[in-house]
Every structure is written in C-alpha cells, then in structure tokens.
Amino acid sequence: MKKILEGSRAIAETIRNIGVGVVSAYPITPQTHIVEDLAKLKADGEADYEYVRSESEFAALSILVGASAAGARTYTATSSQGLLLMTEVIFNVAGMRLPIVMTDANRAISAPINIWNDQQDAVTMRDAGWIMFYGEDMQETVDLHVLAYKVAEQALIPVMVNLDGFVLTHVVEPVEVPESKQIKKYLPNFKASERLDVKNPLTFGAFATPAHYMEIRQELHADLAVSKKLIAKEMVEFTKVFGRRLSLVDYYGDKNADTVVVTMGSVLGTVKEATDELKKSGKKIGVVKVSILRPFPTEELSKLIGKKKNILVIDKSVSLGEEGILAGEIRRNFYGRSQAKIVGAIMGLGGRDITKEMIKQTVKLAGKTKSQTIFVGK
C-alpha cells in the first residue's frame, strides 16, 4: 500500500522492515532524517536493531565492520564529508568481503563547503570495490536497498545505494515501502559462512605479504565484475516478488533517435520532461538511465547506445582537470567500439538547479561544440 512519506522516512522504514541487526551512523546533512527516523523507530519499540551512536562516520563504519564480522546484518548512511572521512574503512570493508549496505545521500564536497546535492562524493569511492547503485526516484531507491542486501550477502561485496541529497531525501511522495513479509519471501536471514565465533576461532584481517596480496585483490576485482550477472538475476527475482521493475540501464524516448542523453540519479526526471518537450518541437532524442556505476554496465549500455551518433553525458561530478566522471566511464568503455561524438556536460554542482531549459540548451550546444567537456551552470 502506498503511503505519502518523506524520502528519508521511506528508507528508514525499509531498513527496519529488512530486519537489520546493527545500525550505526553519524548525522550529516542531508542524511540526518534517515538516522533520526531509525532512532525514533527504535525508541518507540517499533524496531529491534541495535542502534549504536558513533563519534564519527569513520567510527560508524568501523563499528559495522566488527558487527558484520560477528555475523550481524548491518546498515549505515552518510554523505559527502562523512563518506570521505570513512575512506579507509570503505576500502577495508571491501577487502574484508563484508556485506555491509550503506546509503549515500549524495552531496557536494568541500571546499568550498556546500550542503546541497551533487554526485562528487560517492564517485570518489568507485575504485574501492563496492557495488554502487543510483536511484532515480524514491520508490526505486527504497527497492534498491532490498536488492542491495540480497546481492551483498551472496557476493560478499558491500553495496552503496546512492540518492540525490535533499532532492530525494527530503521530498514527500507516495511510496510503497516494502513490507517485512514480502521482504522475507525475497531475502533470507543472513547467515555468514565465516564469522567471529568462539566455537570456530578464526582470524580476520591478517596481513598479506607480496606473496599473497595480489591474488586476493584480483579475486575481489573478478568477483565485483561478475556480480553484474547476479545483480541482473536478482532484479528479475525482485520483480516477481514485488511487482516493480529494476534494471541496470534503461531507455526512454525515441528508439531511433541519433542523439541520447545519458545520466544517473534524480535529474533523469527533468531530462525526460525536457525530452518530451523537445519531441513536441520535432527534435527526437533518447534518454539513457544508468542505475549502476560499479560494476559498470558496459554491454548493456552498448546495446542501447553503441550505434548512436551523439552522446551527451550529464555529470554532477568532475574528475578535476579532466572530465566528468560518467563521461569518462563512457568514453573509456566505448573507445574503439563507437563512432559517436561524446560530449560531457558538467551541471548541477553544489546544488545548482538544472532546469528543462538548461537541458534543452545543452542538447543544442553539444551538437555544435568542439569541446569534449562543457560546464553548464545557467
């Protein structure tokens, strides 16, 4: 049944319904409502997870390392500066193959300090070995959290679910929060095959010399790449149980369009509306949604845009000095395979509004420009 809820509340209820054992998170705007709602659910006796206050984001994720290694299902959430503060632990979690799930309410990174939405924070962690999803709207985002646990606990790879801070965390919309009973049909109880257990006293986190380190890392790399198959399979299973569709990539608009706009996250809503308006005035473009950054959906994207002439990538993040992050991923993946002109437009940094007009202008500009990367702030 759909309820009208704030995005953060929908996530908190979903996590409660999933049946998490230990929650630890440090408040940071714009994630705060998620952690406050989780605290209130516990305080009112409506949740039974251990809610562990932490002294920083680094501590929150480290607490989960201990809890997860001890066999608990765990959850945390953060943004921006908090994510960066946890960097050491983020790499540690993936290397230790712990199935921790984290929400990142994407927010711009200091300096200058800015609390509004862009996607720079999470992309800085794309090398860490985590699976990374991006939600377009609140419904998809809460659904991705359920999928996240299903995938993490089988692949033994941690999962980050990204949503645009404020835009999705603070919006109030009708959402169908997955119920506990439904979730139980899809997600079994977490049973770690190896954990901190006095009956089987193993050592976790031994130090690996050059003789051993490389193959361990190589396996994580391979497992992360192969997890795409598992994710696709679990998305199909998700639809069977919940009736809603999840996908690695998606296409909207004219299938025969020569020009596509590719992007991630909530801006897709505005892009789709701009596309509808452009269609009315005779310009047909396609919109490609990327729901997963790691592992990167190269083959799936190739099917959708491999033969297109013009690809405009909208990025809310930038590899400073070079290009937009998603644009870089696409260029890398399509080099030698695609004849398309690829233009990366950096937009929306630090919460700068992205309007339909701006998108329409950018589509026009991308057709004319000789630059590979353009910043569009107005």
Add this chain to the structure above:
Amino acid sequence: MKIKITAKPGTTSQVKTGNWRESHYPEIDHEKCIGCSLCEQVCPEGICFKTGEKNKAGKFFYEKDLDWCKGCGICAEVCPVKAITMREEEK
C-alpha cells in the same frame, strides 16, 4: 569467493622459531626447580611448561621446548632459585 582470507587458529606453530637462537639455550636443573611457574609466566613464546614429572624433592619441574625457544634468557634471569642456566649451543 574461493580464496580464504581468514586464518586458522594457532597455525603459527608450524614456524619453528628455535632457529632464531644464535648462541645460547636455557638448561633447567630439574633437581633445583621448585615448580614455582614463574618461568612459564614470563616466557614470551609460551613454551616453558610443567612437565608432569617429579624431581627428588617431589616437585613437578618445568622444561622448555627448544623448537620455539628464541634464547632470550628471561627465564634464567627471573628464576628465584637459579635453576636455569643459559648454556652455549654446540655447533
């Protein structure tokens, strides 16, 4: 995930650190030993132990396992009755 990244308990015992000893090893005089257990308490390797055999005075005496003894000499230093002597190893 095929590679086990955890380690099985106590597996360092396969490393025989007795080969760290350069010149001396501890020799325990069974008859002098009063079974106080101080040598066992302070051995960094944890390989000084009660043997379960009694000396003439009726005390269970202690011994060292030279497979792991690094020859630090702490046991000889702390023994209250000087029952332990660091002897030169035969080459």
Add this chain to the structure above:
Amino acid sequence: MKKYKAPLSHILNPGHSACAGCGMIIAARLVTDTAGPNTILTNATGCSEVTTTQYPMTAFKVPWIHSLFENPSCLASGIYHALKHEGKDQEVNVIALGGDGATFDIGLGHISGMWERGDNVLYVCYDNEAYENTGYQTSGSTPLDANTTTAPAGKKSFGNPTRKKDMVAIALAHHVPYVATATVGYPADLVAKVKKALSVKGPKYLQLYVPCVPGWGINPKDTINVAKLAVQTGYYPIVEYVDGELTNKMKITRKKPVEEFLKLQKRFKHLFKPGAEAELKKLQDICEENIKRFGLM
C-alpha cells in the same frame, strides 16, 4: 638429553615473530589466557598484530579481528552490539588490544566514543612508549627525554621534549568503572587485574607497561628486570581505580634512584653524558611526583 614437547595449551601459540624477550607478547599471552576461550579479540595495527598474524597463519586461538590502526575500539563496540542483538553478550568477553600508538594518539577519539557509549568492552593498551613496530617513533606515551627516531637525542636535543599523556586520567574522566595499570614485571598482579576487569560490567581500561627490546635498547633477558625497576623507582605507577576511587597501588618497599632504571636502556644513554644532569633531575622529579600523587611509599 630428553627432548621436551610443549603442550601448546596457551591461547597464543608460539611460532610468532615477536622479538626475543618481547614484553608485549608476554602481556598478550597473560591477557588471553586469563580471559579464556570465550573471548573475541579486536586488535589494532602494530606489533601485537604484525608479529602474530601473517597470512595465512595466526598465533591466536580465539576469534580475532584486525581492521585498521585506529579502530579496535570501534570493532569491539560493533561485536558487542552484534552479540547483544542475539542475546549472547553475557557469554563472551570482548577485548580490544592496541599499543600506545593506537591508544594514546590515532585511536584516542574512538576509545572516547566507546567509553561514552558504555559498551561492555575491556580495552587493553600495551604501553611500550613509542610506535615501536614502525621503527621506534615518538607517541603520545613517550616519556620525557627518551631517544626516539622522530624526537632523537642529538647535539641540540635531549630527545622527546614532552611528558606522557595521562590515559588513566582520561579514562577516569569518562567514568570508566575499572581503570588500572599493570606490568609484565609483576605477572601475577597483571593476571589478577585482567580477571577483576572482566568481572566488571561496562567499559574497563587496562594499561600494561611492556618493555620493548629493540626500541628501548635493552638486553632481551632484562625485560622483566626493567619493568620491575620502572615500578620500584616510582617511574611507572601501578594503580587501580574502581568507580573512580583509587583502591589499590603497588607500594615501593625499597625505592631505587631513577638512574638504575634508565641505565639499562640505550634510549636514555645520552642522559649519562656530561651536560645532561638537569635532565636526569627532571626524570627523578617525575618519579617523586608519582610517589607523592599516588602514595606509593
């Protein structure tokens, strides 16, 4: 000569790469044996981790986890809450182990958080007064005038210019119900304190003074002697606080001058050169201050 085989009945097996005469590993063995097999241990990066857990081996026979340098306290909190969620927190000891680097410096804020939460965890700091594992660099626990690699004694320096942080006072400021210092110099006292600590509900802090053979420049056979002298000079007070009250202290029966402690260690040998007399007096004054403050005589 009959060859005797060790029964390998300790929680810590031999075959680890701790130095001959290592004070830390003696402490680790005494702590884990006293805690027993119903224990989960979290460990900071440092000597206690590097010498014992080179993949794919481990010396430990209890469940053990190392993550980063500064977070054994966080791990311990997480494990405690995971056990609590399953209703098993009363059955298992959770112990966090870190050196003075992990405890006094990089991990201090996190220990503070764990203590503020009141989690039922024993934090054991093995205090060898420097970052010994990485090459004897200064830590917040390095005493005045010790020669370390980042505060070396030289033509214009007497070594470390600052005094030790008082972690015992910091623990007391967090209302930690059981706070004590002990040393491998007196193993029976150390064992008794581990037992006592584990019988207390809530956070507890044990700081164990452990000589470091290469870092302090001592003869390996002198580890216990040096630790004892630290106590007998008043240099390292052995105290016990229960609910904030000083309930126990190791009294000095025959006080020794601080030189007897210092002269066994190469890290203080520069203080025996001409021109360093004032520094020796400073160290003696620290001993007198401790004796007075804790009533050690």
